[in-house]
Amino acid sequence: MTQNEDIELFASGHRACAGCGEGTAVRQILKVAGPNTIATICTGCLEVVSTGYPETAWEIPLIHAAFENSASVASGVEVALKELGRKEGVNVLAFGGDGGTFDIGLQALSGMLERGHDITYICLDNEAYMNTGIQRCSSTPYGASTTTSPSGKYSIGESKQKKPIAAICAAHGIPYTATANIAYINDLKKKVKKAIETEGPSFLHVFAPCPTGWRHGSDDTIEIGRLAVQTGVFVLWEAVDGDICNLKVTVMPKKRKPVEEYLKRQKRFAHLTEEDIAKIQQEVDEKCDRYGLPKRE
Amino acid sequence: MGEQKSMTIKGNMATAMGAKLCRPNVVPAYPITPSTLFPEKMSEFIADGELDASMINVESEHSAMSACIGASATGARVVTASASQGVALMHEMLFIASGMRLPIVMAVGNRALSAPINIWCDHQDTIASRDSGCLQFYAENNQEGLDLMINAFRIGEDERVLLPVIVGIDAFVLTHTIEGVKVPAQEDVDDFLPPYKPKHGTLDHRDPATFGSFAPPEYYQEFKFEQTKAMEDSRDVIDEIFADYANRFGRDYKKVSTYACEDADVILLTMGSMTGTAREAVKKMREEGKKVGLAKLTVYRPFPMPELKDILSSAKGVAVIERNISPGSTGAVYAELAGTFVNEKKRPLLKNFITGLGGRDTLVDTFEEIYDKTIEVIENGEVKVLVEWIAMNEEVMR
Numbered sequence: 001m002t003q004n005e006d007i008e009l010f011a012s013g014h015r016a017c018a019g020c021g022e023g024t025a026v027r028q029i030l031k032v033a034g035p036n037t038i039a040t041i042c043t044g045c046l047e048v049v050s051t052g053y054p055e056t057a058w059e060i061p062l063i064h065a066a067f068e069n070s071a072s073v074a075s076g077v078e079v080a081l082k083e084l085g086r087k088e089g090v091n092v093l094a095f096g097g098d099g100g101t102f103d104i105g106l107q108a109l110s111g112m113l114e115r116g117h118d119i120t121y122i123c124l125d126n127e128a129y130m131n132t133g134i135q136r137c138s139s140t141p142y143g144a145s146t147t148t149s150p151s152g153k154y155s156i157g158e159s160k161q162k163k164p165i166a167a168i169c170a171a172h173g174i175p176y177t178a179t180a181n182i183a184y185i186n187d188l189k190k191k192v193k194k195a196i197e198t199e200g201p202s203f204l205h206v207f208a209p210c211p212t213g214w215r216h217g218s219d220d221t222i223e224i225g226r227l228a229v230q231t232g233v234f235v236l237w238e239a240v241d242g243d244i245c246n247l248k249v250t251v252m253p254k255k256r257k258p259v260e261e262y263l264k265r266q267k268r269f270a271h272l273t274e275e276d277i278a279k280i281q282q283e284v285d286e287k288c289d290r291y292g293l294p295k296r297e
Numbered sequence: 298m299g300e301q302k303s304m305t306i307k308g309n310m311a312t313a314m315g316a317k318l319c320r321p322n323v324v325p326a327y328p329i330t331p332s333t334l335f336p337e338k339m340s341e342f343i344a345d346g347e348l349d350a351s352m353i354n355v356e357s358e359h360s361a362m363s364a365c366i367g368a369s370a371t372g373a374r375v376v377t378a379s380a381s382q383g384v385a386l387m388h389e390m391l392f393i394a395s396g397m398r399l400p401i402v403m404a405v406g407n408r409a410l411s412a413p414i415n416i417w418c419d420h421q422d423t424i425a426s427r428d429s430g431c432l433q434f435y436a437e438n439n440q441e442g443l444d445l446m447i448n449a450f451r452i453g454e455d456e457r458v459l460l461p462v463i464v465g466i467d468a469f470v471l472t473h474t475i476e477g478v479k480v481p482a483q484e485d486v487d488d489f490l491p492p493y494k495p496k497h498g499t500l501d502h503r504d505p506a507t508f509g510s511f512a513p514p515e516y517y518q519e520f521k522f523e524q525t526k527a528m529e530d531s532r533d534v535i536d537e538i539f540a541d542y543a544n545r546f547g548r549d550y551k552k553v554s555t556y557a558c559e560d561a562d563v564i565l566l567t568m569g570s571m572t573g574t575a576r577e578a579v580k581k582m583r584e585e586g587k588k589v590g591l592a593k594l595t596v597y598r599p600f601p602m603p604e605l606k607d608i609l610s611s612a613k614g615v616a617v618i619e620r621n622i623s624p625g626s627t628g629a630v631y632a633e634l635a636g637t638f639v640n641e642k643k644r645p646l647l648k649n650f651i652t653g654l655g656g657r658d659t660l661v662d663t664f665e666e667i668y669d670k671t672i673e674v675i676e677n678g679e680v681k682v683l684v685e686w687i688a689m690n691e692e693v694m695r
Contacts, residue, residue, distance in 0.1 A: 037502060040367065056510065061505045061507075061508075062505075063508040064509035065363060065397070068359070069390070072355060072359070072364050073364065076323065076325060076353065076365060076371070079323050079325075079364070080368035080375075083350065083351050084371070111357070111360055
C-alpha cells in the first residue's frame with residue numbers, strides 16, 4: 001500500500017494488553033504516515049503502554065502533555081513547524097482515546113478543527129475509560145456494563161446512546177472525516193492516507209476493540225471489530241468538506257447480521273435480556289436505514 | 298548601543314513591546330481582562346509586518362498553554378499572556394510546561410480570583426501557581442514590565458535554567474495605566490538575547506525523541522530533583538543576567554530592591570505596584586524622623602532567601618504586605634519569609650498585613666497605619682496577631 005509497509009515505527013515490546021485494538025491501529029497508521037511524522041498523544045492507555053521511561057515504543061517524534069489537549073498541543077507543533085520553515089513534507093498526527101476525544105478533549109479538538117490546522121486527528125475508540133479501569137464515557141454504547149454504569153437490578157448498564165463524534169467533527173466543515181475499524185485494515189489505511197494528504201484538519205474515528213474492557217477473548221479482537229461492521233453497529237464512512245448529508249459508506253455489508261451476534265461475544269453485554277437486545281436491534285436498524293445499509297438477515 | 302526610544306504606553310503595551318523585541322515565533326493566546334491588550338498588540342504587530350510570528354487564537358487558556366508547550370517543544374520561542382481565571386484554568390499545564398523544561402514566557406495582568414468575580418488587582422492568580430515550577434517576577438511599573446519580559450526570555454532559555462517565566466504586572470494599576478517607558482533598540486536586544494537554540498533537541502523527525510514520558514516511581518523523583526535544581530541554579534543566572542542588562546541598558550534589577558533600609562527599625566516588604574505608594578509613605582515618614590525602610594520583592598520564584606536575610610535581619614520588625622491570602626494560613630510571602638528566618642538567631646519580628654485585594658486601593662495612609670502597627674509589635678516584643686487585614690470597609694462588615 002505504501003513504501004513504508006516494512007518499516008515499524010511503533011516498536012514491539014510495548015505494554016499493551018494481548019489483543020489490544022489500539023496497538024494494532026497505531027502500528028498500521030504509522031506505516032501509512034511514515035517516518036516524516038510528528039505525533040501528539042493524550043494521557044491514557046496509549047501513553048502508559050508506549051512511553052514508560054526510559055523506554056519508548058515510538059520511532060517518530062512524540063509528545064504527550066496531558067489528557068484533554070492532544071489537539072491543542074498539536075496546534076502548537078503545527079504552527080511552530082510552519083513558522084520555523086520545517087512543515088513541508090512533515091505530517092502532524094494527534095492521537096486521542098475516546099475519553100480524550102469525546103469527553104474531556106472535545107473543546108480542544110473543536111478549537112483545532114475550527115482553526116483549520118493541517119493536522120490529522122485520530123480517535124482510538126474503545127468505548128470507555130479503559131486505562132482507569134473501564135468507566136463509562138460518552139463513547140460507551142447503550143447497554144454496556146462498565147464500572148461506573150454497572151448492570152444491576154435497577155440498571156441496564158450504560159443508559160445513554162453513544163455520542164456521534166465523527167458527525168460532530170464533520171459538522172465543523174473540515175475537509176475530511178472518516179470512521180474506520182482495525183478489522184478493515186485496508187479501508188483504515190486508505191483513509192489515513194487521504195486524511196494525511198488532505199490540506200487542513202481531518203478527523204478519523206477508529207473503532208478499536210478492547211479485550212480487557214469488553215471482556216472478550218484476546219484472539220477475538222479482529223472478529224469483534226468485523227462483527228461491529230457486519231451488524232451495522234459501527235458504520236464505515238467518509239465525508240468530504242463536512243458534507244455529512246452526502247457521506248459515502250466505504251464498506252457495505254452484503255447482508256446485515258443480527259446485533260445479537262456482536263453482543264453475545266462480549267461479556268459487557270452478557271446481562272442483556274431478549275427485550276434489551278430487541279431494543280438495540282431496532283435502534284441499529286433505524287440507523288442503518290439512514291446510512292442506506294442493507295436490511296438485516 | 299542604539300538610542301532607547303521614549304514612549305508613553307500602557308503596561309500591557311510595555312509587556313507586548315518587550316515580547317516583540319525578543320522576536321517570538323509563536324503566540325498562542327486567549328483574551329481575558331485585564332491582559333487582553335497583549336494579544337491584541339501582538340496581533341497588530343504581526344498584521345503590520347512588525348513581527349514575523351504566528352498567533353494561535355485558541356479557544357481557552359488551557360489550550361493556550363498547551364499550544365505553547367507544543368510549539369516550544371518544536372523549537373519555537375513562545376510567549377503568551379493571561380490573568381486570573383485564565384491562569385487558574387491553565388494551572389495544570391504550567392506544571393507540565395515546567396516539568397518538560399520549556400522556557401515559555403507569560404505576561405500576567407495580576408488579577409483577583411473568583412468568587413465573587415472581580416477584575417481588579419491582586420496577586421492571588423500567580424501566587425496560586427507558585428508551586429508549578431515557573432519563575433515569577435513582579436513589576437512595580439511599566440518600565441519594569443518591559444525590561445522583565447526581555448530578561449525573562451534570556452533567563453528562562455539559559456541552559457542552566459530551561460524553565461517557564463511569568464512576569465506579573467498589576468491589573469489596571471499597570472496594565473491600563475499610561476506611563477513613560479524607555480524602549481531599547483531592536484539591535485541591542487538582539488545582541489542581548491541570542492536566538493533560541495534548545496539544548497536537548499526538539500520534535501524533529503530527523504532526530505526522533507519522546508517528550509512527556511510516563512515516569513514510574515524509579516524515575517519520577519529524579520526528574521523533580523533536576524527541575525528543582527534548575528530553579529535553584531536560576532538564582533545565580535538571574536543575578537548575572539540582571540547585571541548584564543544593567544550594563545547594557547542602564548536599569549539595574551535586583552531580586553530584592555531596597556529603599557532607606559540601612560538604619561531602619563521597621564522595613565515594609567512589598568511586591569508589585571503598591572511599592573511606589575509605599576516608597577512615598579516611607580519618604581514622608583522619614584521626614585517625620587521615623588526609622589522606616591522599604592524592600593521590594595521583584596523575584597518571587599525562586600524565593601530570594603539569602604537576599605531577604607541580608608536585607609531584613611538588622612531590622613527590629615518587618616511588615617509583610619501582601620495582595621494574596623491562603624485561607625487557613627497566612628499570605629504566601631509571610632510563610633516563606635518566616636521559614637527563611639526560622640533557624641536564624643538574629644531575626645526581626647514578622648507581621649503579616651493583607652490588603653489591596655480585588656483592587657482595594659493601597660494609600661500612603663495604609664502604609665503609615667501598617668508602620669504604626671509594626672512599631673506596636675516591636676514595643677510589645679511579640680506578634681499577638683500574625684495576620685492583620687488592613688483598609689477594611691467597616692460599613693460592609695457590619
